[in-house]
Amino acid sequence: MIVHHVLSIDVVDRSVDPNTGIIRTERILGCKQKAPGWIVRLFGGSEDAYVREVSFVDPATQTATITSVNLSLSQFATCYESIRYTPSPDGRTTFAQTAEIQARVALWRSAADKLENWLVQRFEQNAQLGKLGFTDVLRQLWETREQRTAQQS
């Protein structure tokens, strides 16, 4: 895998909708990601962080949507991240990315704020990485395809 902090990838569910042709894939990604020391000290937990990721590939609209949420430490905070690739009229691909971060706790205020801030920072640092990783996967898929088409024509 291209994104270096992803250590493991497992498919836990996958289906092909026989009517729409949409492929739904649910995966668990394992990452080495150090939580701040004070979180580990307070709540326990480990260096292994796991993420649930659900993706939809719709061949009819040529759209791919990927939503992910953390499993580890999810009792304290969740970060929903969604990215979508759609074809735009000029022949390029539109990339859209959103994130929703929520501290679940009625922890004392400052700790919850600290946690949210840390998570927002992490997201900003990693957003680019995730995009690069998946873009690379897509590029590989489509480049081989284009080469083949080019050779044929």
Next chain:
Amino acid sequence: MSQSLSEECTPLKRKYDACFNAWFEGYLEPAVSASASSEQRAKFAQQKATEFENSCGKIWQEYRQCIQKAVKDKGLDVLLEQARQENPLKEPPPPQPLDNPRS
């Protein structure tokens, strides 16, 4: 490509991934063909779904058994179940919230 969260499942995971990738290769191109009517596309999707089950169904069952156990051993089954209940994500999320690209 990459490994499984359980070393034990990695060989099965790689077999399954390879099977899926081989199937997927032949899936996208005809499926995205713009000239196809929705009826033709549905027929194709059905045919390919069956083909996927036939060629990858067996290895999927083996891999799934292995990974389900591994997920449980790591205590992730409870967290996964919670996440599924909170947000099943059975359908593609509506485009609305993503309409304002940030980058």
